[in-house]
Amino acid sequence: MAKPVAATGVARRRSAEQAQERPPMAKNPVDAWMDQDFKFAGSVIKRKTAAVFLLGIPALAPLFFMSRAVVELNSNTMNQVEADVLGTGSMALLILTLTITPLVTLTRQHWFVPLRKWYGVTLACTATADAILAAVTTSFAGGVIGRLTGHTFLLVGFVMVSLLFPLLLISNSRAQRRLGKYWKPLQKLTYVIWGLLFLHLALLEGFGFQNGTNGPSSGFDHSPVLHQRLYQLTACSLPLLLLRLRPVKRWVARQQKAGRERAVYLTFLPLAVLYILFFAYIVNEEILKGVSAFRLQPVNG
Amino acid sequence: MPSAVPRESFSPPERYSFPAPQPTGWPIQWRAARPTGTLGPSPQTHFDVSRLQVAVTEPSAYDWEGARSPGGRERSVRRANLTLPDADHRAPEIRHQASAEAPAARKAAELQATLTEIRAELGRMAAHVTENPRSTAIAATVPAARLEMRPAEPVSQPAEPATPAEKPPGRPRQFRAMRLAVLAMAIPILFGLIAATTELALHGYGYFVFRSAGTGATQQGPSEPPPSQPSAAHHRRHAGPSHDGPPCGSLPGSETARAIRTNKRQPWPSQ
Numbered sequence: 001m002a003k004p005v006a007a008t009g010v011a012r013r014r015s016a017e018q019a020q021e022r023p024p025m026a027k028n029p030v031d032a033w034m035d036q037d038f039k040f041a042g043s044v045i046k047r048k049t050a051a052v053f054l055l056g057i058p059a060l061a062p063l064f065f066m067s068r069a070v071v072e073l074n075s076n077t078m079n080q081v082e083a084d085v086l087g088t089g090s091m092a093l094l095i096l097t098l099t100i101t102p103l104v105t106l107t108r109q110h111w112f113v114p115l116r117k118w119y120g121v122t123l124a125c126t127a128t129a130d131a132i133l134a135a136v137t138t139s140f141a142g143g144v145i146g147r148l149t150g151h152t153f154l155l156v157g158f159v160m161v162s163l164l165f166p167l168l169l170i171s172n173s174r175a176q177r178r179l180g181k182y183w184k185p186l187q188k189l190t191y192v193i194w195g196l197l198f199l200h201l202a203l204l205e206g207f208g209f210q211n212g213t214n215g216p217s218s219g220f221d222h223s224p225v226l227h228q229r230l231y232q233l234t235a236c237s238l239p240l241l242l243l244r245l246r247p248v249k250r251w252v253a254r255q256q257k258a259g260r261e262r263a264v265y266l267t268f269l270p271l272a273v274l275y276i277l278f279f280a281y282i283v284n285e286e287i288l289k290g291v292s293a294f295r296l297q298p299v300n301g
Numbered sequence: 302m303p304s305a306v307p308r309e310s311f312s313p314p315e316r317y318s319f320p321a322p323q324p325t326g327w328p329i330q331w332r333a334a335r336p337t338g339t340l341g342p343s344p345q346t347h348f349d350v351s352r353l354q355v356a357v358t359e360p361s362a363y364d365w366e367g368a369r370s371p372g373g374r375e376r377s378v379r380r381a382n383l384t385l386p387d388a389d390h391r392a393p394e395i396r397h398q399a400s401a402e403a404p405a406a407r408k409a410a411e412l413q414a415t416l417t418e419i420r421a422e423l424g425r426m427a428a429h430v431t432e433n434p435r436s437t438a439i440a441a442t443v444p445a446a447r448l449e450m451r452p453a454e455p456v457s458q459p460a461e462p463a464t465p466a467e468k469p470p471g472r473p474r475q476f477r478a479m480r481l482a483v484l485a486m487a488i489p490i491l492f493g494l495i496a497a498t499t500e501l502a503l504h505g506y507g508y509f510v511f512r513s514a515g516t517g518a519t520q521q522g523p524s525e526p527p528p529s530q531p532s533a534a535h536h537r538r539h540a541g542p543s544h545d546g547p548p549c550g551s552l553p554g555s556e557t558a559r560a561i562r563t564n565k566r567q568p569w570p571s572q
Contacts, residue, residue, distance in 0.1 A: 142500060149496040152510050162489035166482050179482065180475035186482055 034111040048111045055115055059096070059122040062089025063129060065290030070133070072296070078137040080298040084289040086130035091229065092282045093123035094197060095236045097190065102243035105252055106268060117171060120190070124168035131161040153203035160196045163189050194237070201230040226281045235278035239271035 027035075034048035065085050069077035100116040103109075131148065140147045140154070149155045167189060169175065176183045205228065225231060242248055255264045292299040501509045 142503070145496045146500060149493050150500045150504070150509070152497075155493055155497045158493045159490050162493060163486055165489075166485040169485070170482055175478070175482075178475060178478040180473065180478075182475050182479035182482075186479065189486075 028107075028109050030107075030109045031111050052112065052114050052118075055112065056118045059093055059119055061290060062086050062093075062126045062286065063122075065089075065286075065294045066129070066133070068294050069296060074296050075137060077293050077296050077298045078133055079139065081289045081293045082133045082137060083130065085286065085293050086126055086133065088229070088282060088286050088289070090123055090127040090130055091197065091201075091233060092279070092286060093119050093126060094190075094194065095233070095240070095279065095282070097123055098194060098237075098240050102240050105243050105249055106264065108256060121168060121171055124164040124171075127161050127164050128168075131158065151203075153200055156196055156200040156203060160193050160200065163193055163196075197233060198230070198237075201233055205229055226278065227285065232278045232282050235274050236282075239268060239275050242271065243268070 034051065035046065037044045037046055038050075039045075040050070062085055066078070066082065068074075069082075097116055097119040100113060100119070104113065134154075134157075135144045135147045138147050140150050142150045147154065148158045167187060170179060170183065170186060179186065207230065243252070252264050255261065289299065497509070
């Protein structure tokens with residue numbers, strides 16, 4: 001067969017066209033690894049599915065901890081630790097929901113993005129359960145309405161739940177289709193809820209701490225600062241807020257494009273440590289109070 | 302010398318104005334790119350111009366002698382070299398032309414398919430009407446006046462303008478769903494605000510805004526006495542000089558007392 005004489009130019013052009021057809025960004029290696037399958041109990045499962053499932057299960061913990069007291073109608077438990085278990089759980093879930101986007105900015109991985117929806121859904125369920133149980137069981141004057149709106153902090157909490165519940169209803173793909181371009185602005189009301197949570201906690205516990213009596217569970221380790229919910233939320237929100245600022249995002253993208261990912265991680269390391277430290281206290285309290293609630297032996301402290 | 306075009310080679314339509322194989326004895330075959338050795342019609346339904354490639358193949362049997370003649374090979378290569386730049390030059394133009402005409406052709410095909418479908422549907426409907434005369438009888442019972450009231454539908458649609466239809470100036474269809482979602486948020490919030498205003502009017506500003514630290518978060522100490530029984534702590538507060546809460550006289554007496562009893566009013570944290 002004769003050697004193609006002028007085909008090299010065409011081939012070069014074809015390869016250039018193929019290069020243009022390629023996606024602009026290469027897939028993150030972790031994402032690629034997560035997309036692979038593995039065999040488990042005779043069925044083929046994606047690593048990503050398994051990881052998302054395992055990370056999503058703990059979101060049900062607050063509801064699980066309170067389930068026994070609700071089923072057995074144990075008013076003592078519901079009255080004493082309901083707000084701690086479901087309220088703290090809601091706060092933790094809101095923080096987790098808000099953590100996903102900065103984490104994508106920081107790591108450029110996307111395999112955990114489905115968790116944002118799941119955490120948001122469980123947050124709405126937990127907060128609604130908190131409001132319902134608080135309206136039924138707490139000892140505030142004024143009946144159900146008084147227990148929901150009788151104080152400023154209660155009113156703010158009620159407004160938060162009123163915003164969260166419709167967001168829960170429109171969190172499915174059908175609602176997304178029906179709302180079209182309005183879906184995202186509505187979902188951005190989560191940021192309003194974030195701000196209202198600051199107000200709620202400020203009105204609930206004040207801006208200070210009271211020698212171990214204000215922060216729940218601080219009676220056990222005598223470190224009231226780390227148990228103060230407002231401080232916990234502030235510490236956890238700081239990196240989340242920072243990584244949402246446009247100039248910061250641009251800087252991170254520039255550094256990552258230049259291959260200086262280590263510099264990005266080192267810059268955000270102190271904030272990440274702060275986040276992890278305070279979030280660990282939130283989780284610690286949730287587990288402590290939650291287990292006590294599940295055992296129907298609520299702890300005060 | 303006309304060359305016999307092999308079966309697998311692509312013969313472009315006239316409107317693309319591809320250059321016809323030149324009678325040079327060295328056929329330049331325009332082929333759709335696909336693995337060699339696959340004969341028969343291309344599996345692609347649309348011709349992909351971007352995958353078009355020019356390949357110089359071996360001379361056919363009828364000019365084999367000419368190729369084997371002394372200097373024939375050099376001459377052929379020279380000819381190919383003369384022809385290929387022209388082909389390379391024309392390829393983008395052809396590609397551009399094809400991509401410009403592809404949407405129109407696709408739209409025409411879709412229109413044709415829709416028309417065929419409508420025709421088949423009408424045929425089925427006609428068959429149904431002829432097979433079930435009862436339905437036509439029911440239709441015949443409709444008063445003639447009502448039938449006459451209906452405006453005659455146009456048989457044929459007016460030709461659509463070539464430009465895409467502009468969006469209507471009104472609100473988009475998602476607006477209604479958005480309004481529903483906003484209403485679902487606004488109504489409970491409004492209810493909460495009204496209820497809070499009522500609470501404020503009933504119990505006073507001090508009760509509504511301030512509260513005992515920790516109340517609602519974790520119940521501290523023993524449960525509270527019922528509102529009807531004033532607690533001992535309440536009396537002590539009144540008696541002692543260190544009563545640092547708001548004076549009971551500053552609010553309507555009974556309501557303030559109930560507020561203090563219910564919430565165990567303590568000073569706002571000073572630390």
